Amino acid sequence: MTEExxxxxxxxxxxxxxxxxxxITDRDGVPVFKVATEQTPELVLRHNFLGTFGLAANQASKLGMGTNKSIICMYENHQVVQINKSPLLLxxxxxxDTNTGVLLDMDNCFKDILQDLQKVVTVS
Structure with missing residues (x-):
């Protein structure tokens, strides 16, 4: 299944x-599964960078607007879109210059895979 x-x-x-x-990471930013091209900056694949979503989402939820579903970070040359699929982060x-709306809509492509991984992460 992993190859598929x-x-x-x-x-x-x-x-x-x-x-x-x-x-795909757990809520602490520890990678569960990843694919990347050679152009990907190495620093954004580290767990301390990936784990900042949990902290930012926690702070954002204190604004009284409900649970944070996603965070979009725009940089000079890159963007990072993180989507909360508790207990996992996508x-x-x-x-x-990539279309951010397309990235946000891509979470629908991961429903089945995320459901299987959520069972494993929840049990562990």
């Missing part, structure tokens, strides 16, 4: 122009 999942992720990675990496790293 990796092939599926690689196909999705290539289907979006400018998408450099897809990472992260997309892309170039700054």
């Amino acid at each position: 999942v990796k092939a599926h992720f690689n196909k999705l990675l290539q289907s979006v122009d400018g998408l450099m990496a897809i990472v 992260t997309f790293i892309a170039s700054s």
Whole structure:
């Protein structure tokens, strides 16, 4: 199954122009599964960077507007879109000119895979 999942992720990675990496992590930012191109900045794949979503989402929920579903960070050359799929986080790293709406909509492509991984992460 792992090879099938990796092939599926690689196909999705290539289907979006400018998408450099897809990472699934636990809520602490520890990678569970990832695919990345050579253009992906190494620092954004580290767990201390990926784990900042949990902290930011926690702070954002204190604004009284409900649970935070996603965070989009725009940088000079890159963007990072993180989507809360508790207990997992789905992260997309892309170039700054990639269509952000397409990235946000991609979480629908991961429903089945995330459901299987959620069972494993919840049990562990």
